[in-house]
Amino acid sequence: MKTDASPSEAFVSFPAAIAAHAANAPDEIAFRVDAHALDWKTLDAHVREVASALLANGVQPGDRVALLGAASLAYVECLFGAIAARACAVPLPVSASANALERMIADSGAKLLLVDPAADGDMARFVERVAATHRLSMVTLGSDPEVADAYVQWRASGDPARALAPSRPDDAFNIIYSSGTTGLPKGIVHLHGMRQRQAARKGFAFSPTSRSLLSTPIYSNTTIMPMLGAVANGGSCVLMRKFDAGSFIETTHALGVTHTMLVPVQYRRILDHPRFDRARLASLTLSQSTGAPMDVALKRDVLERWPGRFLEIYGLTEGGVSCFLEPRLHPDKLHTVGQPGHGTEVFLIGDDGVRLPQGVAGQAGEVVGRSPFMMAGYHNRPDADAEIRWFDEAGNLCHRTGDVGRFDDDGFLTLLDRKKDVIISGGNNIYAADLEAVLAKHEDVAEVAVIGIPSQSWGETPLAIVVARPGADLDPAALCAWANRAVGKTQRLSAVELREALPRNGLGKLSKKELRAPYWSAEAPASGRP
Numbered sequence: 094m095k096t097d098a099s100p101s102e103a104f105v106s107f108p109a110a111i112a113a114h115a116a117n118a119p120d121e122i123a124f125r126v127d128a129h130a131l132d133w134k135t136l137d138a139h140v141r142e143v144a145s146a147l148l149a150n151g152v153q154p155g156d157r158v159a160l161l162g163a164a165s166l167a168y169v170e171c172l173f174g175a176i177a178a179r180a181c182a183v184p185l186p187v188s189a190s191a192n193a194l195e196r197m198i199a200d201s202g203a204k205l206l207l208v209d210p211a212a213d214g215d216m217a218r219f220v221e222r223v224a225a226t227h228r229l230s231m232v233t234l235g236s237d238p239e240v241a242d243a244y245v246q247w248r249a250s251g252d253p254a255r256a257l258a259p260s261r262p263d264d265a266f267n268i269i270y271s272s273g274t275t276g277l278p279k280g281i282v283h284l285h286g287m288r289q290r291q292a293a294r295k296g297f298a299f300s301p302t303s304r305s306l307l308s309t310p311i312y313s314n315t316t317i318m319p320m321l322g323a324v325a326n327g328g329s330c331v332l333m334r335k336f337d338a339g340s341f342i343e344t345t346h347a348l349g350v351t352h353t354m355l356v357p358v359q360y361r362r363i364l365d366h367p368r369f370d371r372a373r374l375a376s377l378t379l380s381q382s383t384g385a386p387m388d389v390a391l392k393r394d395v396l397e398r399w400p401g402r403f404l405e406i407y408g409l410t411e412g413g414v415s416c417f418l419e420p421r422l423h424p425d426k427l428h429t430v431g432q433p434g435h436g437t438e439v440f441l442i443g444d445d446g447v448r449l450p451q452g453v454a455g456q457a458g459e460v461v462g463r464s465p466f467m468m469a470g471y472h473n474r475p476d477a478d479a480e481i482r483w484f485d486e487a488g489n490l491c492h493r494t495g496d497v498g499r500f501d502d503d504g505f506l507t508l509l510d511r512k513k514d515v516i517i518s519g520g521n522n523i524y525a526a527d528l529e530a531v532l533a534k535h536e537d538v539a540e541v542a543v544i545g546i547p548s549q550s551w552g553e554t555p556l557a558i559v560v561a562r563p564g565a566d567l568d569p570a571a572l573c574a575w576a577n578r579a580v581g582k583t584q585r586l587s588a589v590e591l592r593e594a595l596p597r598n599g600l601g602k603l604s605k606k607e608l609r610a611p612y613w614s615a616e617a618p619a620s621g622r623p
Contacts, residue, residue, distance in 0.1 A: 144177035179264050184317070352381075355381070364394055
């Protein structure tokens, strides 16, 4: 499936965009964190100071500069300051373990580490040890007077008269590390030109009058992508250091927020909050959801109670595949993740790696695609590059997602499962999404995840793990029988288990790996299938 490409845009670097906003609207607010704010004129001056300080510290174009901390104005200054020095920013996940962080720092080859002192004592000591072990220079960021004074002195340590070389489209903009929990997380390299094309896309309505509220971690692409869209177009950004549903509601109301990007679990928490009132979010004109597919029941709740335009995005941080769903325009397609975005080609390939014929509704295959918004590759990982890359008949580079999906007659994509997670029971492929869609229709089911567990009779068999709606009295056996009456014989669930909550990572993405682990341990008994 393919959509028409949008017109190409001339390259305007982010430091150049910030300088232009500083000239045209110097006193308008660019960023706000808690009670602190930066106007465009001050942001431009501080970005230039940071870039000069980095150059004075020996940072050269292409060098990596790592950042570790929650959202702050100093973090923003240093992120764009690194880009202005033509260095590559490496935003590190504060949620990662100490060992994982050390592997990321070593893999990136960062020359300098900018760290937020708000990290707990153990992490602060770890950072100091890593800085010494890997011979990193370290600069501390923060807002308390002692730390702030030291940061301001460092920021002013460069030569203010030093000319900064203009950024180039082929400069490495950032390395974002995947959230792998075993082995070395993969570093995703984005180029400056790709980031600029991404930010220049039409349809998101960023403008000098837009106000974006971003509450996911600042190291994630979920935050960086809309933040860059706002910066490119002169919009204001409000960054939350930590998500809180009540604070989100109050901030949106107080500041007249127009744009936001949330993960599904955040929508759920906001809608469930006792102070939720549609009128308090009335300023919102565009609310986006990404990070994980949103379940149908939650989409319906959003459509009924959430104001403004709502847009669901499915894609990879690596780029190549992106689909968009406008639920208000397509209320009959809530079970899908929408259609390919502008300039994006999305299609399916079979188990043999061959492209499946287009336009055959209902057939399943791995989702693959290409677009103008693709990473340059994984940092230091040619093996991982080889795994994600797929080339079409004309030699065009495409990216494999590892997701299994199917298109319907209207070109809307339904995700079925991760390719490695397809349940193969008695030689039959069972897709978790098909079973989850059935269970989600039950009025007492709030959340559901279906996984494969070992079976002596069938190799593996599907198990449903369910979170009940508040106040519901669900009988697992009765729910299992109810669901099995609605599915094919080879799809039947072996059982239903009730849980208080489903495990999720820092961005709210469901962790089926964590759900499966106890059942596939050496001590776990094998199950049958009804």
